[in-house]
Amino acid sequence: MTAIAAPYIELPAVEDNSIEWLQLRRQGIGGSEVSTLLGMQNPDWDDPYTIWLDKTGQTPLDLNPPSEAAFWGHVLEPVVRARAADILGVTISKPPMLRSVTHPFMQYSADGFMSDERLYEGKTANAFKASEWKGQIPTTPNCKSRPACSSLAKNRLLSPALIGGQKLELFEVDRDDRIITVILDTCEPFWVDNVLAGIAPPVGAGDASKDALKQLYGRKGGVRKLPVSEFEEIHARALAHAAAEKREKLAKQQAQNELRKLLAGKDALVGDDDKVWAALKNGVFASAKFRDKHPSFTTSSLSMLRNSLQAQLKAGVDAVQLFDSWAGALSLADYLVLPHSERVFAEVAAAGVPRIHFGVGTGELLARWGRQAPTSWVSTGDSARRRGWCRSG
Template sequence: MKRLVNINEISHEEWLIYRKKGITGTDAGAIVGMNPYVSSMHVYQNKISDDTDQIDNEAMRQGRELEDYVAKRFMEHTGKKVRKAQAIFYNEEHPFMLGNFDRLVVGENAGLECKTVSPYSADKWKDGKIPLHYQIQCQHYLAVSGCECWYLAALVFGQNFIVHKIERDEDLINSLIKIEQRFWEDNVLAGILPDPDGSDTYTDAIARMYADSRAEKTIELFGAKQELDRRNEIDELVEKLEREKNEIDQKIKLQMQDAAYAEAEGYRISWVSSQSQRIDTKKLKEDDPNIYSKYSKISSSRRFMVKVA
């Protein structure tokens, strides 16, 4: 691996810019469709954008600030020593593959990824399980670094401290390299949208690209019948499952009656009263049309419908 830039010599904004120069470990899981929180479309938009604003929240901040603590616990747990990498690295043979490692293990050809886990996500780590996007992240780091293994240390708040050793999987790494290279060259560098992934991010991007429709234009779709047939089957299945889910909810509510909370083995249910105040826009329009007009905002959108002919 080669050093792209020393982190301690650049600002946070410059760090974000450097991360746009390739695919990072946190991008990898999204690109292969294994990240339940981030889509490949989100990664694509981030890479082609000059925007360096980064969404931040309390969980992300705690993860950053507790990284040192997790690394310290790892050393206590394993007896190994680690050091900060203090750089963004890249794979010399595949320079689009970047690695911003949490730690490198001293005296061992290995690295360490530190995670903090909410108690609500603890089940994803039970019985030796590792979330798939974290496994992909570690294999990406193994591809970038050439290391023999990668350690994953996870602090589950108030419950547990977990350490996993992830060995190199050459078949997975080779597949990962091909997928990332195709995404980087055929999508990011070419400025072409990745394949649809079902995410809200992708839907929003299409809506922005084609915000207005032309009423006089109708096109013929070729090769879409099989997908539309499947879409119709899914619609029917969703309707059936929603009805079944509603029946279960109704049975539980009948048992709860006026109770705000209920418990069952492995579950805690809430049915709490709440109040909200909303403006009666219909009455406002009738009583004071000028005020209604002054504060009304016109928005446009396209409604997508599919009907069986």
């Protein structure tokens, strides 16, 4: 049984997410990696193999801009910390990265130490995940926080969570040595037997390992010759899974056809319990076909939009905004409304007020959006900031 960790040391103070910080992070296992090693993380995001590649320096440091969610979590971190401190009447100080003395493979970037001796670990969550936070901390964030109690020898942890950007929930977590033991008994063998020994764990089943292997090996062409004994079992397993997948697909299709027969052309199948058991899905909206079939609808819609913006300008507004919230779901080639929105912005340009084109996840569209409204704000986060198009005031 692994002993429970106690004191810690402070590592050199460096800026979060800087190259120096990423290099320090490679020297141990952090809280965000614990849930992955416990098998609780989506393998499309991360897995033990990709963590091993990172810790052994076989992949480059991740210098890519953070995701939109990670960016806003970082921006809101001091806001949530200040609000929690105000509510509780305490002070909260943020230390540098910390390392356990007893288990030096365990590291932790603490969100804060509270003046009442509790550990502080702030969280943010979007509104769609609010139900997961109802009365409890979800499993993955909980696992990320638990190692802190071990590494820092803290008995209690406060974890405020800002839900949907407008509701702050306060959660308190007591130290649980049983959970800490499970974490340490998982992380120590990984660090000693895999990282320090240079022995790779098995590749993962998701996109994380697939993308890492592409980055590691690239596409070199040619042929690689190996003894059949090295891959025969893996090859047989791949064929067996492919055959099973085909059988499952056919079985699923048969069940769906049987339900379709019971629907007999109706939209939904309802049981005598008044519960909807099956329903026909709507097809994908074919925007190009609709536009070609109903050109007058596009024209009239643009006319209403243009008239609305013109009316706002006549009323003396300081700025106009065009909402295109789901544009980021389309590629530039599929974004058929772009010429029309460009025309609308061009027609209101003479008013001389800022023109705001709002969209989410629209990095691939920014080059065109920036040309249509070069003096406006473009609400798309990191991509806009990198291009200098996201400004205030």
